[in-house]
Amino acid sequence: MSLLKEALHEHRFVCVMEFVPKPSADRFAAIEAIMARTQLCGWPLTVAIGDRVGSPLDMSPLDAFTSFDTPVPALLHFSGKARERQDLLTQLQHMDAAGLDQLLILTGDRLPGHEPGQRPVRYLESVAALQIARQARPNWLLGAALNPFKYVEEEGGAQYFKAEKKLTAGADFMTLQLGYDDRKHHEALQWMRRQRSPKPLIACLMALTHGRAKMLEHVAGAVVTPSMREILAAELEVSKAFAQARSVERLALQIIGLKLMGYAGVHLSGIHDLAQLHALEQALETWQPQIDTLEQWAPAWAASWQMPGLPAVAFNPPGANWRLGESHVSASPREKARYHLLSGFHALLFDRRNWVSRAFGWAVTRPLWLSPGAARVLHGLERSIKRPLVGCDTCGSCRLQDTLYICPETCPKGLANGPCGGTSLNRCEFGDRECVHSVKYRTAKSVGQTAVLTERLIPCVEVESRHRSSWPGWFEVGQAVGANMSERGVGLRKETEAVPAVPGKAPRKRNDALAELDS
Template sequence: MLNFFRHLEHHKFCILVEYLTSSKTHHVVQNIASFSAFIAIADRLHSDHDMAPLEASQHYPESVDKVLHFAGKGRDIQDFELFLQQAKAANINNLLLLTGDKLKEHCHGQEGPPRTRYLESVNAVMVAKRHGGFHLGVAFNPFKYAEAERDAQYLKLHKKLKAGADFIITQLGYDMDALKQAKAFLKHYHYPQKILACVMPLSLARANFMVKNKVAGIVITPHMLKVLADEKQVGLSDRVYLRCALQILIFKHLGFAGVHLSACHKREEQMLLESYIEQYQHLDLVALEALWNSLWQVKTGKEFVPELPYYSRQPTSSQLIKYQQLHFMHEALFESKIAKGVGHFIFKASFWEHTPAAKALLKTEFISKHGVVGCESCGQCRLGDTLYICPETCPKGLANGPCGGTTLDRCEFGDRECIHSVKARLAKAVGQTDVLKEKLIPTVPIKVRGTSSWKNWYLATET
């Protein structure tokens, strides 16, 4: 059996063909043109209740190596631990670990069921690495055009790689300059991890669907829509597959390890793509890029870039003052030797084990912090590692950095600015960027939530 990860290690360009668990098509190809092909099984892309990728993998030939997606949306660390055990038992060791886009049945938690939280890919990588025996992929979205939003993505990529990711798959996108920047980033920081680009034959129908439904993290500009519409009107729809073939060949020349091919699982689609790859694979990079730019009618290089609104790109004075005040309080009350010693002495008393005292302490902590930072009594306060911007104010509860679904600094949920853009902007202003790049913040266990982080902090402190 051809081995996906060995292909990466031996610098053999390959194609991961994505299959949805909701699809009834189980045709599998092992080669597309001269490139080896493998199976990638997506996790809950069609609906929140899709069949699990691990279960779906049983419907595909054992002779083809597979990469299973695992999206952390609506899942906790215990769910992931179980998944790892099951994957190991099924002899599947290639995983793509994602935080995931928002669940369609996401609950905000103000009323009714508890709020939905998401297991971050950083935390999933950390856990899987401890288990051992897995080849771990992570997603990365380079198509970010507001400065803080882009910085936040790259800061989190540092964390994913530090946590132990073995390979990277980018978000779907068509801005070749942004993809080149991602490749240059790995070279600049001497990261050995391999990178694959996500590609899709982009038809007008698919582009309109993504724009209409605001598919998280995907940039489709008005220029792109016009080009596709004009082509369809004059009967040039086959260019959809020509462009995809050109993109694949360009990535090979650029040194990418391969591509993750979406929405192309039918044999007739693959054969059309294959025919274009074979027709143009003799061209060098300059000729391929020239043809790509010609098909997209590129003149300025900005055709794939969304229109940027003008607004201040600096933290406000109130944000800076709040950071300085909270940093001073944190250092004095939680980091100094005296504070640690006194706190440990106070909270080790059995008095705090009694229910009335525990409830009073939790209520006091919540009242003192909720109005200031949005505390939700997580029991494992991470403010010192997040520049005093509470990760609980992220709808997904992400502490290590953003998901890939933001748009020009706006949260995927559309009702706020992404807190991780705020953090990135603030970190640059106060010289704390390394905190957002280096500190791996562990996930909060369910059993800890609803307890006092003050008590937990001091009792965990060595005196």
Template sequence: MSHLSQYLAQNQFCVLIEYLTSSQKIFSVPNQLAGFPVCMTLADRVHSDTDLSPLDAAALYPKDIEKVLHFAGKGRDIADFERFLLDAKNSKQHNLLLLTGDKLKNHHFGDDQQPRTRYLESVNAVIAAKQHGNFYIGVAFNPFKYVEAEQDAQYFKLCKKLKAGADFIITQLGYDIVALQQVKNFLTEQAATQKILACVMPLTLARANFMLKHQVAGIVITPHMLQVLQDEKAAGLTEQVYARCALQILLCKHLGFAGVHLSACHQTEEQTRLQHYIEEYKALDFAACLSLWNHLWQVQTGQEFYPKLVQYSRPVSSKQILKYQHLSFMHDAFFASKMAKSFGHFIFKSSFWDKTTTSQALLKSEFVSKHRIVGCESCGQCRLGKTLYICPETCPKGLANGPCGGTTLDRCEFGDRECIHSVKARLAKAVQQTEILKTELIPTVPFEIRGSSSWKNWFRDEADWG
């Protein structure tokens, strides 16, 4: 039985304290913080790609401590996740936070020496975990996006995560209260039953500088915020850090959040200082908390948490729309129509296509016909009809269901391209196909079919014809 699920079902505001697993040091985990029940969360591959697994770290702590295990899909496939689920179930761990994850420190784009690094999407992980049953499943969401297409793409994918069966949501770390209020309003408008928690952190100058230096994916630290922290540091006002964090926690409680995910506050001394300010401000109403929050952050315009807007993206062109319409017509005519399905099944059921020579010739023909147009990489399970003919293989992480949380102003986390999911979101609006980006749950490509012809696989797999 998950205590976390009980807290959220009973509308009992709770605090999830995050502990990194980069060392095997054991920390003291409190039962409560300022009267709010506490669960520990164990992060996955945050410090390095070889951190101790959350499952192994959980075994170091007493069983009566409620735990939430993170699972990041970076560098993993569905088979890795299936093994994790069995191990978690055997260890009687019920609470999971399923993430696609930021880029691996040792990411490979693929060459003769190293295969391409792939990432298991959180949407697919949720579906698999639901099929196993007995798990209470959380997902991440980044509401701190300030370009229309980038924001749309995040919300489209959130809809997919909820449809897949997520039980609760945790936001990315961020300090824009308006953005947090917007996602809470969105869930209310959608009549979503899932509870949402906000990720918060006592933001010191050192932590802000670290995140800027290392370009931590998806986190917005503006020049204004940095200047406030620098001025406080110079004036010796170290307690402001914990006062602000306490206020953000209480603001989230007033907004109707179910709790918070507290990062970088695993030391007892830090927790004691934070608890002091939560208790000091607990009696304040929302307006009073917000006023004090704005004072401490020196908010004047309301846009102090907004990044400087840089135009990386381009509006949808008539050429893009024409390409979409052409490929959509071709797909319907040659793959989706009843005649095409019947004819294709008749042709490809023959074992002739399993011979090495003909199989390679077919694969080469498919690659040549599609690579220059859409960037095909012979995944063996073409999903173009579900992704507006923008190939998910052109995403460095290979994400088909939507973006990760690491984009910045439409720019991919890898920094070398525009996020394909922003392109897709703009195109979807232009051709009135946004619904497909909210509802179409795209399966994971099995590792064993990569490098085979999707044409042959499409016509042989009658189960996907519905």
């Protein structure tokens, strides 16, 4: 059993050291020296190897792992940006050969060079990747990410909805994105404890200085508020040494607080050498004997964010302070009208039961569409109708019925199961639009379809299906279901009653045969 898996299984607090692989002998030597310690204040140490954090040309996590002179316990990352199913399966095979059996699966941040307005870059998003990895490696330790540091309802609610999907898809633990708001850390922990099968949470932390705060302004999803920057700037005015010592003290206090809250461990970023590790260990050894409870911890944490003459720090952005459980937003009349119009249109043409849908299905499944020329005509027809309506890119496997008729292709990353962690106050990571998943959240809430956003795990679009019509496949699937049910002695009427009459509306009770087809 791997060190991380054993620690999580035995409920031992664990420290995961982040390593961004670069072709530098000094960087490798430094992380090996850190890992040679094997523990921090008695807590086991393991290393997480990032995947294309800075550039697609970075060393792969597996190449980095095999480059260590001395083997180290490692958690490899997999980033889905600009990747397909086969890329993940290939990495799983190579990891098998290297004796590795644990993976943190991430959708990934914006691909460098991908600018607003450009066509989407295909991402193998985390929910689909978790399903693929779990099916291929049932016994591996698989992790996923959660960003609870959201301060408006749509993006925060959508984050937790997607996190439910990640648990269903097979996540064994979750790593939070970098954050400093203790109330949000507590919120995420309470959310997890309410799940049917709670999993361990690991919090990503970094000692924050004025310089790092400037850097985080360009990191998608990271929240550093004006009042936090004021305090960091005031510390730096005293001296660089004072500011550095305060940042290490805060990191130590944050680790202690998260351990007291019930976190399974911490994912430490920004520690690059033994001197930094020693400074953190000294701060931990100073504070741990003084703090036994969260009641003792809270005033110490608050004091670490105070400077003379400055107001108390606020971890939430100005004017935004949503907390999980608060619910006030609703879709606009236009958003609701759009949903009902497209839902009705979908029911008319794709219900598979009424005469219009049957006639349309018969027409688009004729053998004549199998020829390359005719297939291009049908593809062009579907694209010309759907692109102006929903932004369709004719992916060949239409998911509109599972996304409340908001096309995933209008997301620059093409995400169907929910948002990435890079949104900010409902704005897309690209900054040129509102996140489509925020619109989807408002719509789902207003039309009573929030279950769609937590229960429907949408598979990835396969390479071979792209840029062709999805219509024949939709009706061929329906015919296959009908044939399957007939073989089992079940009539067509009973089969169609088991399928949602209008995809996108509340699902009816499904039978075992349909569950088998979905699996």
